[in-house]
Amino acid sequence: MARDLETALLRSFVAVVRAGSISRAATTLGQTQPALSQQMRKLERTIGRPLLHRSPSGVTPTRAGEELLPYAERILALSAQALTETGRTLSGRCGIGLLEDLTASRLPQVLADLARLHPGATLEVLGMADAAMREAYETGRVQLVLNEVAALPGPPRWTVRRPLVWAIGQGVEVADDPLPVVLFANTCSWRTAVLETLERGDRPWRVTFESNSLVGVLAAVRAGLGVAALMPGNIEPAMACHDADALPALPDVELGLARHPRSDGDPLIDAVETALRRAI
Numbered sequence: 001m002a003r004d005l006e007t008a009l010l011r012s013f014v015a016v017v018r019a020g021s022i023s024r025a026a027t028t029l030g031q032t033q034p035a036l037s038q039q040m041r042k043l044e045r046t047i048g049r050p051l052l053h054r055s056p057s058g059v060t061p062t063r064a065g066e067e068l069l070p071y072a073e074r075i076l077a078l079s080a081q082a083l084t085e086t087g088r089t090l091s092g093r094c095g096i097g098l099l100e101d102l103t104a105s106r107l108p109q110v111l112a113d114l115a116r117l118h119p120g121a122t123l124e125v126l127g128m129a130d131a132a133m134r135e136a137y138e139t140g141r142v143q144l145v146l147n148e149v150a151a152l153p154g155p156p157r158w159t160v161r162r163p164l165v166w167a168i169g170q171g172v173e174v175a176d177d178p179l180p181v182v183l184f185a186n187t188c189s190w191r192t193a194v195l196e197t198l199e200r201g202d203r204p205w206r207v208t209f210e211s212n213s214l215v216g217v218l219a220a221v222r223a224g225l226g227v228a229a230l231m232p233g234n235i236e237p238a239m240a241c242h243d244a245d246a247l248p249a250l251p252d253v254e255l256g257l258a259r260h261p262r263s264d265g266d267p268l269i270d271a272v273e274t275a276l277r278r279a280i
Helices: 007-019 022-029 033-047 063-085 107-117 130-138 189-200 214-222 267-279
Strands: 052-055 058-061 092-098 121-126 144-148 156-162 165-168 179-184 205-211 227-230 253-259
Touching (some): 007 033, 007 063, 058 063, 063 107, 063 267, 107 121, 107 267, 130 144, 205 214, 214 227, 253 267
Parallel strands (some): 092 121
16 A cells, blocks of 8 residues: 655654654644644554654654654655746846855755746855855845844844754764864854853863855864854754753754845745745
8 A cells, every 4th residue: 555645744754853842832822732743653653664753852753753854854845835926927136145055955945846846037146255245135146135133134034943953973973072073164143152151061162163155064063163053944964962961951043034125025025034934
């Protein structure tokens, strides 16, 4: 008998992984915890493998769960787009500026799927330094910017908080004193918050590697040079920290979307903004 993935189960699975807790996800979804737990077991039976590590401190995805997550997110995004966009034909151009960490996430795929639905539309996705992003926004090259709120080139239309997690290189001992840390080289609220978290946790640290790009930071962690604070979507399976007590809890990152006022009422840019909001 053919096995089908139910959209409702995938939506619940994504909510659980994002929340890091079945009880928190149940509250967000307006369900009871037992009902949501039953849905997770049903999805695991369909997949044929455990999807979640369960512990008193919460849940984290297993290797199978990490593999399923991007598929689940894309299926949900495509479903939402199909319901919204079917029957409409959009054209024109939209420039989208993304925080570099988001360019490595599933967001570009969501935008590519949207462009495929509308062959007459042109989407340009840019990841660049804040100053260059502001210039592109002011000159009209980009109409939408999704970035840290403090770095937005205009007032946010909406905001969302996303977690940071520790990425730990293979062979790195988190009990080392001082703790080896890989950092983004640019001075920003993100870097400052990470170092302040270590200071508050009385964790001596030393910088072993710095890079002004996500590619460089990931390479350093992959090489086992230390630990780094990243968004969950950029964590590679071998890097994830599953021990909640091993390192101080990291703060959330507040992201926001700025939209150029001259783009108000543009149907294509409306659709892109809706797709970004759903995906993030």
